[in-house]
Amino acid sequence: MEFKDLEIFQAVVEAGTITEAAKKLSYVQSNITSRIQKLETELNTPLFHRHRRGMSLTPEGKKLLFYSEKILSLTNEMKKAVQRSDEPAGKLEIGAVETVIHLPKILSSFVKKYKNVDLSLITGVTDTLQDDVLHYKLDGAFVSEADFHPDLVSYDVFEEELVVVSDVRASSLEELQDEPFLCFSKGCGYRARFELWYQDQNISPKKVMEFGTLETILQSVIAGLGITFAPRSSVIELEKKGLVRCHTLPNKYSKIKTVFIRRADSYLTATMEKFIETIQMNKQIVNETMND
Structure with a gap:
């Protein structure tokens, strides 16, 4: 063989x-x-x-x-x-949930500094990305915090505040209980958190509609098709323009961390080592931006 x-x-x-x-x-x-x-x-x-x-x-x-x-x-x-070299080079395949709005800051900082690295990015939901890292299809991934497989190690990146997003007509959460829920496919950490809120409130959404991109979900919310659950950072500009309304939930449902995962037993190449270092260096900048 x-x-x-x-x-x-x-x-x-x-x-x-x-x-x-x-x-x-x-x-x-x-x-x-x-x-x-x-x-x-x-x-x-x-x-x-x-x-x-x-x-x-x-x-x-x-x-x-x-x-x-x-x-x-x-x-x-x-x-x-x-063939180890202290100079990062070669391919680096990274996954990310689509709602990581501040990810470009990290990627830009890394690519500008290490020009010999061929970095590619694949988007997906947390469960799928975790599986891809476990099965060596990705070198690492930015995902929502979860109970990860023991073969994975995680690094905190930042904490998000999740909000219920509706069109501007609704003024309270009570008015939204019968609205269709617009979301990503099963395996999305944000969807799981919102479903927990539904469950604790003894609410069963009358309709669940799955979409492939955050842009499509938000445009559908603006058009009045339904409501969604998203990081406040991803909708803040739409809220400022008066296109959507954000509704706050208790911390149990709204606070969620974005982390970077990789296989714990994988050899830590110079490229991955510098990528993790870049995440740590940019973490404080990202968090300060989110708190402004």
């Missing part, structure tokens, strides 16, 4: 078909097919269910994926450790 076989295996898992995996890796399809067949023969078990919609993992394939991710991650860390 070769490392390349495992890389090809993971590419097929992520793509869902031989065709898409071949495009991603710039290989001919027959090469991908033969590598997968070779792997199945060597392990003496089928790794995929083949069907018209593509390919899905068998139970044995899921087991191999678990070990494959660990093996390839360790291989990558080994290379970084051997």
Whole structure:
């Protein structure tokens, strides 16, 4: 078994078909097919269910994926450790929940100082990003504080005040109880906090509408489609313009921390070390800005 076989295996898992995996890796399809067949023969078990919609993992394939991710991650860390340089360089793949309004300050500070780092950013909800970090798909992520997996370590970034956001017609929370709830998909930390408030108030939202971006949610609120739950920092300008109204909730529901997570057992490269250092250096500036 070769490392390349495992890389090809993971590419097929992520793509869902031989065709898409071949495009991603710039290989001919027959090469991908033969590598997968070779792997199945060597392990003496089928790794995929083949069907018209593509390919899905068998139970044995899921087991191999678990070990494959660990093996390839360790291989990558080994290379970084051997080639270690005090000058940050290479790829850094970071995730973030979409509502981290002050994130550009941190990223800008880092990119301007370390120009040899190829930094990419992927957005998602907390649960998905946590899973991606755990499975070595991301180097780290900015997420809402939660009960994280024990294999993760977290660093405080800042604390947000969450508010209920409505159009300007509503003057009290009582008027909003029957309004549709506009939110991100399940796994969003803000959504979970607002659902807790609903539960404690014995309120069941009559309609829940999921959206993919904060911009779409806020524009829908302005149009009177429903209400949402968002950091005050993300809507303060809309509130100043008189486009939305913010409603305060008790601290139990409104105070939430944004943290940066990474795998606790991952090798701390110079790039990640400097990125965490940049977070810590900018934390005070960000918090002062939020309190102004």
